[in-house]
Amino acid sequence: MRLVIDERRCKGCNLCTLVCPYRIFSAGKQPNARGIVVPVLDRPERCANCRLQALYGRTLCGMCQMICPDQAISWVEEKPGEAQKVAIEF
Amino acid sequence: MTYSDWLRADRLPHIYCAGCGNGTVINCTLNAVDRMGWKKEETVFVSGIGCSSRAPGYIVTDSLHTTHGRALAFATGIKMANPDLHVVVFTGDGDLAAIGGNHFIHSCRRNIDLTVVCMNNQIYGMTGGQGSPTTPRGALSTTTPYGSQEPAFDLCELATAAGANFVSRWTSYHVKELTRSIHQGLGVPGFSFIEALVQCPTNYGRRNKFRQVMDQVEYFKTHGILVQKAHRLRDEGLPIPPDAILLGDMVMRDRPAMGVKR
Numbered sequence: 001m002r003l004v005i006d007e008r009r010c011k012g013c014n015l016c017t018l019v020c021p022y023r024i025f026s027a028g029k030q031p032n033a034r035g036i037v038v039p040v041l042d043r044p045e046r047c048a049n050c051r052l053q054a055l056y057g058r059t060l061c062g063m064c065q066m067i068c069p070d071q072a073i074s075w076v077e078e079k080p081g082e083a084q085k086v087a088i089e090f
Numbered sequence: 091m092t093y094s095d096w097l098r099a100d101r102l103p104h105i106y107c108a109g110c111g112n113g114t115v116i117n118c119t120l121n122a123v124d125r126m127g128w129k130k131e132e133t134v135f136v137s138g139i140g141c142s143s144r145a146p147g148y149i150v151t152d153s154l155h156t157t158h159g160r161a162l163a164f165a166t167g168i169k170m171a172n173p174d175l176h177v178v179v180f181t182g183d184g185d186l187a188a189i190g191g192n193h194f195i196h197s198c199r200r201n202i203d204l205t206v207v208c209m210n211n212q213i214y215g216m217t218g219g220q221g222s223p224t225t226p227r228g229a230l231s232t233t234t235p236y237g238s239q240e241p242a243f244d245l246c247e248l249a250t251a252a253g254a255n256f257v258s259r260w261t262s263y264h265v266k267e268l269t270r271s272i273h274q275g276l277g278v279p280g281f282s283f284i285e286a287l288v289q290c291p292t293n294y295g296r297r298n299k300f301r302q303v304m305d306q307v308e309y310f311k312t313h314g315i316l317v318q319k320a321h322r323l324r325d326e327g328l329p330i331p332p333d334a335i336l337l338g339d340m341v342m343r344d345r346p347a348m349g350v351k352r
Contacts, residue, residue, distance in 0.1 A: 014109075015303060018304050018307060059092075063265065066117050066266070067114050069106060070106075071103075071113065074094070
């Protein structure tokens with residue numbers, strides 16, 4: 001699974017930066033075409049839900065999706081054969 | 091199925107301001123409704139007038155956008171006409187406590203099988219930031235420019251005194267707990283009242299030293315204490331902080347209810 005922010009819905013309130021236990025979200029710098037500063041993702045492959053949702057068969061954590069007032073955060077399935085980035089933390 | 095199946099994707103993004111907590115409460119409510127496993131044809135969302143009351147417009151089920159303060163009266167009619175429907179009412183503090191106050195206490199008294207989710211932003215957000223009955227003492231608004239001098243309504247106490255079966259309060263920061271409480275309230279026969287304190291960055295936060303959206307959410311995080319802890323402090327004779335927000339399930343009881351599904 002891959003964590004994505006829907007730029008058509010995000011209004012740039014940065015509430016996701018408050019709740020993520022991995023601090024994946026951080027406040028963006030560049031406004032997009034709609035003039036909204038969308039948060040940037042720092043190594044989203046660390047997200048517990050991305051790694052373990054298929055294994056557990058349910059949504060884990062999911063705080064960012066729940067608190068997002070604009071329903072902009074979601075997880076999308078990767079295409080078969082798509083290259084995946086793996087993060088190892090020591 | 092997930093909660094996003096209940097949203098009308100063609101209507102999004104919604105009109106709420108950036109950082110408005112109403113969207114969070116919609117997520118939590120839809121998650122709880124989804125967890126109940128109800129059919130979309132058998133669920134009705136009712137609302138009155140205000141920011142919070144625009145919520146049913148973004149949901150795929152049948153919905154009713156009614157006159158100001160009368161959401162509970164219309165919801166009572168729906169439930170009495172067809173008790174097999176599941177009725178959820180979205181309402182705001184101005185809608186429920188100010189103009190609809192009598193409908194609220196009488197719905198609690200009759201104990202009709204409704205679930206009411208009140209998005210309490212402590213101000214009239216849509217009409218320009220006038221003080222509402224739940225504006226805390228000392229808070230600034232356009233009609234109280236020197237600070238509100240009146241004590242605020244405690245909606246949970248009001249619902250408890252009037253006789254609701256399930257009463258709970260959470261904030262838009264406590265999303266997991268809010269979802270759990272709404273899920274519990276949906277399952278309870280009788281009147282379930284869930285108050286969700288939400289941030290209003292445009293009209294409340296801007297005037298009350300919450301310049302960023304996150305400041306007010308941080309305030310909810312740091313000032314919320316569980317009702318059980320407040321009771322423990324009271325029993326031990328310790329002071330409860332005056333600005334504390336009591337959170338948690340206040341009441342869970344089994345009074346005779348009206349309009350329960352046969």
